[in-house]
Amino acid sequence: MNMKMIIKKKMEELLSKEFYCSPNELNGKSTVYTVNFNAKQPYIKILAYRNCIVVCTSENLHYKVRELLQSKNRDEIFELPLVYGQTIHYVPNDNYSEDVLISSNCECEYLFGRDILSLTGLTGFENSLAYDENGSTSTKGVYIAKDNNKIIGVAGAAESSTDGVWEIGIDVMEEYRNAKLGTYLVRGLTKELLARNIIPFYSASITNIGSQMVASRCDYIPLWVDTFGTILDGSSVYNDMVEGLSLEFAE
Numbered sequence: 001m002n003m004k005m006i007i008k009k010k011m012e013e014l015l016s017k018e019f020y021c022s023p024n025e026l027n028g029k030s031t032v033y034t035v036n037f038n039a040k041q042p043y044i045k046i047l048a049y050r051n052c053i054v055v056c057t058s059e060n061l062h063y064k065v066r067e068l069l070q071s072k073n074r075d076e077i078f079e080l081p082l083v084y085g086q087t088i089h090y091v092p093n094d095n096y097s098e099d100v101l102i103s104s105n106c107e108c109e110y111l112f113g114r115d116i117l118s119l120t121g122l123t124g125f126e127n128s129l130a131y132d133e134n135g136s137t138s139t140k141g142v143y144i145a146k147d148n149n150k151i152i153g154v155a156g157a158a159e160s161s162t163d164g165v166w167e168i169g170i171d172v173m174e175e176y177r178n179a180k181l182g183t184y185l186v187r188g189l190t191k192e193l194l195a196r197n198i199i200p201f202y203s204a205s206i207t208n209i210g211s212q213m214v215a216s217r218c219d220y221i222p223l224w225v226d227t228f229g230t231i232l233d234g235s236s237v238y239n240d241m242v243e244g245l246s247l248e249f250a251e
């Protein structure tokens with residue numbers, strides 16, 4: 001199986017679990033409505049993959065949302081006013097070059113597994129390395145850059161719900177940005193993960209042009225888009241404005 005097919009298979013396994021659908025449905029041309037029976041709050045998450053749309057909801061919203069979206073096209077479905085935020089997810093190109101073509105004058109180092117605990121307490125790198133109150137982190141591998149022993153950039157990868165698939169995040173201190181350091185670190189971590197037979201993917205908000213440029217420079221290609229959250233679960237910054245609507249749909 002070539003790299004392109006391995007990546008496709010792994011990502012479809014990941015999406016099937018997250019959106020409660022089958023690989024066959026993902027490769028179809030229909031709008032699929034599924035239920036996340038584990039959702040404890042009003043839940044809506046929408047996915048666009050290839051020619052397929054998946055609308056996954058909590059059980060109490062399933063029929064209401066399905067009725068609301070009947071006959072809507074892809075763009076109209078993503079304009080559903082009950083959700084907010086869209087994220088583009090990228091995967092390495094199937095002919096991804098392992099050579100890191102961008103040079104860096106910084107000292108760089110890979111850390112994996114328990115070695116990452118040496119960074120406990122480090123702050124300011126929440127997209128790539130975040131610790132909980134117990135000092136634990138979901139990050140499994142990092143590629144860090146130092147300037148005079150000061151950490152100035154971190155590319156980190158956390159294991160997803162599918163074996164052998166890790167999501168990469170990147171943080172670079174503001175004064176060191178616009179020098180392609182983020183690109184250098186993401187390319188380096190991608191190279192190392194692929195060498196370890198781990199498939200990485202990279203995510204960027206549709207409003208974060210800088211992050212999308214990093215993905216492009218690192219030879220990543222977009223594979224799917226999904227919504228970030230739902231205004232019905234209280235996570236929206238405009239929650240006070242939609243509280244009445246939330247109560248109506250949650251009944």
